[in-house]
Structure formats: C-alpha cells, structure tokens
Amino acid sequence: MAHWAFVSDVHGNYRALARAEQAARTRGADQFVVLGDLIGRGEPAACVAWARAHAALAVVGNRDLDHLALVDADAQAFLRALPTRAVAADFVVTHGDAKLDRALSTTDERRGFARAYAALAAVDRPLWFFGHSHHARVWRKRAADAPPELLLDSSLVLERGPGVRYLVNVGTTGRPLGGRGPASFTLYDSSRGYVERVLL
16 A cells, blocks of 8 residues: 655646655655646756656646657657556546546546546546646546535545545646646545645
8 A cells, every 4th residue: 555645737846846745755655646747837857857756657748748848858758658547556547638538537527527437447446636627626426327526625535335436636736727726736545545635
C-alpha cells in the first residue's frame, strides 16, 4: 500500500509544485503522480525535471503537447513519451481532456460519467484521478445507471463495495482560475481508502 500525492495543471509554476511536494511529504506521501499540463509559463524545464525525478506515474496533458517549444529536446521527448492513461493497483489516471482520452474526460460529467464508469469497470478499478478543468471536486457513482453524487467534503473515506466508483478531479496545483477554487493537490492513502484535498 502507498500514500499517493496527485498534482495536475502545474503550468510551469515550479514554486507551487515545490510547495505541494513539501506539504505532501509532511503528510506522509511517498509516491507522486503527475496528471498533465506540467509545462507553461514560468519554469517549465524545472517542472519537467521534477517529474522525471519524482513521479511514480505521469500522463501527458494537452498543454504539454501545445507548448513543447518551451523546453529542450530531451524534455520534449519525455513529454511525448508519456501515456494518455495509466493504471495502478486500484486507480486509473488521465489528464481529463477528451482529445487525449474520450472515455475518461471532464466532458463526461454531462453524461453522468457513463463512459468513465464503464472504463473503470472494464479494468476493475474503483477510482479515477484527473485534472484539466482546474476545478477540484469528487463524485461517487454507485452503479452504471446511478446518477453521480457530488461530495462536498474536502476529505473522505471511500466506501468499498461492488460497483461503487469514485471520480476525483484534483484541481490545479499551479494555475487557479476564477470561480474554480484555489491551488491544491490531492492525497490518497490506499491502505485506509482515504482521499484528501490539500490547499496551497
């Protein structure tokens, strides 16, 4: 079992990324996951170097591919080689952009996360972590035909049961947008089934 920290939508903000790392380690995190949009204005090279040194898992974001010219050829190769989806012991990660993964995207919220639920069921994983919208939220979906329940708590212990899936948007670590909440990252303690959003 591991204690995971998820960062997303850093957009070149290395200072925020470093603060997230320090806060996560203080809270016991021992594995880091990057959910895309690592580069942008600021210090993109430092952000890529951090991901290469620290990320146990990483997926590519749309802005990573849009802004490759901001980093050198070696960093470009690293970003291009990242998958659009990764699967761990009990969760799946994507960036959340439908152009990168149609099933596991933020746009699926409009369909009650029907595609996302099916994608999780296909690989028998109860959790999906993603970013892209810069808006941290968590939903629970108890069955394929059940409506997703928006959970308002900043931390929760996951309900384990047949068919129960959680959809966790971790928000943005480096570029908060108006009306979508402050910068943050998300912790997941797989041994306790505990998810917590941590504000920066």
